[in-house]
Amino acid sequence: MMQRAKGFTLIELIIVIVLLSIVAIFSFRFVGLGSEMFVTGADRVKLLDQSRFTIERVTRELRNSVPNSARVLTSSDNSFQCLEFVPIKTAGTYYGAPFSSGANGQFEFVSLATEWVDITPADRLFVYATRPFYIYDDVASQRWAGVATSTLRAGDTTAITLQSGQYFQEQSPRQRMYVGAPPVSFCVDSGGQLIRYRDYGWNETQVRPPASAGTVIGERLVNLQFSGTQLPFRVDDATLLRNNVIHVFLEYRSASAEALFFNQEIQVPNAP
Template identity: 35%
Template sequence: MLYQLRNAGFTLVELIIVIVLLSIMSIATFSYLGFGAQIFSDVVGRDQLISQSRFAVERLTRELRNSLPGSARVINNNRCLELLPIHASSSYLELPQPGQTNADFVAVPPDNYSQGVNYEGTYLFVYANSEQRIYNSTTQRKVISGVTEQDSTLIFDYNTTPTLFPLQSPAQRYFISTGPVSWCLEATGEIAGQQQLVRITGYPLANSPDLAHGDAQRAVMASDLYNNIEGGQLPFFTIAATLQRANLVEIDLRFARRQGAEPFIIHHEVHIPNVP
């Protein structure tokens, strides 16, 4: 018996139908995977944005609480917050004042003092509890030129004119600061309206600070900010201390993702202890 052999296979229509079905399944699968990847990317992005904002606000809060009373002020067209961090502090025993001759500034060493520490070039403050007395006057601050140890006390030398302090501190306290620090909102120049929070150090103490000074050091503390300063969304606001309350600083930072999308606001208040 003779058998006729026939080649088994698929027709062109069958192949087209299979290809179309596989294409539909592939599109659905990749769309599902892409949607999941997008969700993961959004969650990670939001978490990073929130983490960096919390870090920046916590860092700024700690610096404000350790700043010289009355030193927090808003500068640079409401874009910057300037302060003087406290490097050391303690009580004094003798304060050179008008009517005294050859009087020394005799003080109790700070808690963090160690023998041979160099305070040269730092700022010495006594009862400088206002912006005028801190930034625009040398009567309540001096530039330390040397320190002498004598009988468990410190004698501070300085060459600032005038050499006398016109006012006593009610608590007989003195403060030492290494120099000013500014936190500023600056445009990134990449996306319209996008800003970053920058910490600036290493510039001289002055009534009108030079934040672009050649020795100034800048560090980006947070990005993706969209404060509309011209529209009244000021990042910093200060209220001077009174007898009833401490110095108050209000922080209003507005973060967002993808050019203003998914915005969230951090509004925070910091009370600075007023112990001049």
């Protein structure tokens, strides 16, 4: 009696191939989902780290700004918005400062701060400047800011000589004077970049700084890219009962269209 040869039929092979294909498809899909989750998570972490760095830098710089120096410029077509402010180089007390046209332009300034460089003609001296236009106005026509032609620093005391004909309009209740470095701007453009500008000089009317003065410190912002999205900057001027408040709202979108935003309220003490 002949014994039947053992083996697989064609149908059985096809069934096995189909089953292996199904298993392979699900396996690759599982691996693909894992890869997608890893890429999405890594992108989210990278965006979160960048956004935290950005908001922390903006916050720290604004907290060290001259009171009432913050102002905002928004383009008519919402293609950019810029927040400008004056960094504090140092602050202290003045003695013998001029407050009339006939007064001597020489006086003494005392600051207990030690880590600051000398006052230069590019800096401005502020006494009781309670409005932004007092700070940015042309120094030749206003009396809340002065420019030093010479300084002599000895320990905590600096002897200052103002430009010819300059004097201050009004005494500070605490004889406080701020030395402000040239203005700095943070601008958000429609391309989603946050750019920091410096060394572009003083402008009585706020303008968008030249591109050559800018450094990108943040990307993937969507404040100006979607209708209904809140603008990044708003300034509430100081009053007798309220500090100068700067609102910073930065919104980002990840590669998977997830929204991430920071809403920061920064107070600059109203102590002119």
